[in-house]
Amino acid sequence: MDRPELAHEIEVTPAFHDLDPMAVVWHGHYLKYFELARCALLQRFDFDYLQMHASGYMWPIVDMRTKYIRSARIGQKLRVSARIVEWENRLKIDYRITDAASGELLTRAHTIQVAVLLATGEMQFVSPPILFERLGLAP
Secondary structure, eight states, rough: OOOGGEEEEEEEOOOOGOTTTTBBOOOOHHHHHHHHHHHHHHHHHOOSHHHHHHHTEOOEEEEEEEESSSOOOOOOOOEEEEEEEEOOEEEEEEEEEETTTOOOEEEEEEEEEEEEEEETBBBBBOOOOOHHHHHTOOO
């Protein structure tokens, strides 16, 4: 199910401090790029981390998978896209990092977050109604 409203794209340009000794972007910095895209996406729905917390839930990442296809380099303009692909029982977000000029795919990944009730610390097995409300979706 393709829902363009559940996707967002940002542009980043790796800096010198993002490089490893081999002069390519260190693998751990890709996670930072995913986080920037995820936050930008969730901010569109007024449901970033502060709003999640205010709603009585935290949404920790419980799983993350990354496939590195090609290395990113200093000064290379990158497009980082984040797309919500599951929301009923968990929040799954798919990511793609592409070269902004050519569109070449460099990295793909996904994260899985689950709702945890702040008051009790209990994981929720169904996403709470606030998520559906913020995303503008029917539960």
